[in-house]
Amino acid sequence: MQLGTSCASDIDANFRRESARLLATLTRAFGPDKIDLAEDVVQETFLRAMRQWPMRGVPPNPRAWLGRVARNLAVDILRRQRIYASAEALDSLVQDNPRDELLDDELRMLFLAAHSSLAEESRIALVLKTCCGLSTAEIAKGLLSSEAAVAQRLVRAKASLRESGATFELPAEPNQLRTVLRVLYLLFNEGYLAHAGTELANSDLCDEAILTLSRLVRTKVGDVPEAHALLALMLLHSSRLPARVDDRGTLRLLEDQDRAKWDRTRICGGLNELGIATVGDELTPYHCEAAIAAEHCIAPSFQETNWQAILQHYDDLQRIAPSPIGRLNRAIAVSMVSGAEAGLNALGHDEKLKGYYLLPATRARFLQDLGRTEEAQKEYEAALGLATNEAERRFLQQRIATLN
Amino acid sequence: MKKFILLIKGEDRWAQLSPAQMQETIQRYSAWAGKLRAENRLVDAEGLSSEGKVLVGGDVITDGPFPETKEMVGGYYIFTAADLAEAETLARECPALAYGGRVELRQAMDYS
DSSP states (O other), X not given: OOOOSOOOSSOSSOHHHHHHHHHHHHHHHHOGGGHHHHHHHHHHHHHHHHXXXXXXXXXXXXXXXXXXXXXXXXXXXXXXXXXXXXXXXXHHTTSOOOSSSOOHHHHHHHXXXXXXXXXXXXXXXXXXXXXXXXXXXXXXXXXXXXXXXXHHHHHHHHHHHHXXXXXXXXXXXXXXXXXXXXXXXXXXXXXXXXXXXXXXXXXXXXXHHHHHXXXXXXXXXXXXXXXXXXXXXHHHHHHTHHHHBOTTSOBOOGXXXXXXXXXXXXXXXXXXXXXXXXXXXXXXXXXXXXXXHHHHHHOSSSTTOOHHHHHHHHHHHHHHSOOHHHHHHHHHHHHHHHOHHHHHHHHOOOGGGTTOTHHHHHHHHHHHXXXXXXXXXXXXXXHHHHOOSHHHHHHHHHHHHHHO | OEEXXXXXXXXXXXXXXXXXXXXXXXXXXXXXXXXXXHTTOEEEEEEOOSOOOEEOSTTOEEOOSOSSGXXXXXXXXXXXXXXXXXXXXXXXXXXXXXXTOEEEEEEOOOOO
C-alpha cells in the first residue's frame, strides 16, 4: 500500500453536502418508500471513509470515492435483499457531478420532504435531515427539542410519505414550490427567533435555509420572483444577526444596534436578490417583508430611516396577507411616522396575539413615550411573564429600568 | 529507533456521529497521522473491516472478530519512536481518545 499520497488534513469535500446528495440519488434508486435503506447506505459509506481515510490518507478525489463506495454498497444490498432499484440512478452515483449545483435528485428530495401529507414541523425536520445532512442530535439542538422527539417525528414523517404514496418527482405545479419556500421560511425563522433558548439566534439554521434557497433559485424550477424575494428577505435579516445581541447576550433593538456590525456582503446580496425579485408585477408577502428589511439595512441611522416607505410596505403586506403580527409591526411604523398616540391606536387589541410578548412590550413602549409610566410598567411586566427566552427577559428588565 | 504498534479500539460511537462530525474526525486523524508521516515515523497503517474470523485449533471457527465492540480493533498505526515514553507522547495526541475511544500501545520486540 502507498502511504502519504495525500497528506492533506483538509478534505476537498463537504460531508454534509455529499451525504445529502448521495441520499437523494439513492432515494431515487430505491424509491421514496425506502428512505431508511438509502440512509443506511449513506451512513455505512461515511463509516467506511472513517475507517480508511485516517490510515491511508484522504483519497485524491473524495467525492468520487464516496460515490463509488455508496454504489457498491447499494448493489450488494440489492443482491442480498432482492429488491428493485434503478440501475441508471445507481450509476449516476459515480458520475462527477458539478459541485455547487443543486442536482435534480436533491430538488426532488426537497419537494418530497415538503410534501403536502406532512405536518409543518415534520417538514422542517425532514428537510434538515435529508437535504441539509444534519443528524438527529443536531436537528434537536437547532429546533430546541429533544433527540427522541425529533427521531420520532422523522420516523412518523417517513411513514406518512409511504402511506400517502408520495413520488420522487420534480414539481409540476407552482403550489409545490410555494410549500418548499414556506418550509425554508419557517426554518429560517426558527433559527432567527430561537425561542426559549438562552441564545437569541441560532445562525446555523439561518445559514442552512439561506444555503438551500440560494441553490434552489439557481435551478429552473426555483428561479421565480417569489423565491428570490424570500432569499432577499433572509439575507437582509441575517445581515443584522451579529448586532442583534450585545456582548452580555442582551437583545438589542434596531435603534440601539451598532450598524457597523451589520454584514455588508449579505446586505448587498439581499438587495441584489430583491432587484431580481421585482422584475415582474408579482407582489408576494416575501416581497413586502424583504422591502421592509431593505429599508432598514440601507438607512444610515435609525433616525434617518424612511418610515414612510416602510409604512407603505406594511400597508401592502396587510392588504395581500393580513396577519396579527403584521398589524403589530405596522403599528410601530405608524408611530414612527405619526407619533406614539397613533401607534397605540393602530395596535388595537388582537385576541390572536394574546400570549405574544411583543404585543404588551410594544404597547408599553408607546405608553412610555407618551409619559404614561404606570401603565407602561404594567405592560412591561405582562410582557416579562410571556417572554420565552433569557435574552428577551433581560431586554425587558432593562426597559423597565429606564422607566424610573 | 524502535517500532511501535498502536491499536485503536472502542469506536462504537462513530455510528452516532453526524456527517459534519465525521468529517471533523477524519480531519483530526489526518492531521495527527500527517505529522507522523512528515517526521518519517509512519511505517504502516490500515483500518480494519468488521468482517473476519477468529480461528482456534480443531474444527471450531467462530464468527469473530469480537462481539464486544469495545474490544474490537478498528485500525492500527505502526510507527517509530526513540522509546516507549516518546511513543506514548505521540499516542496521547491520537484523536481516538477525544472521541471516547481507547488505544493500546505496544512495542515490537527487538532483542538483537
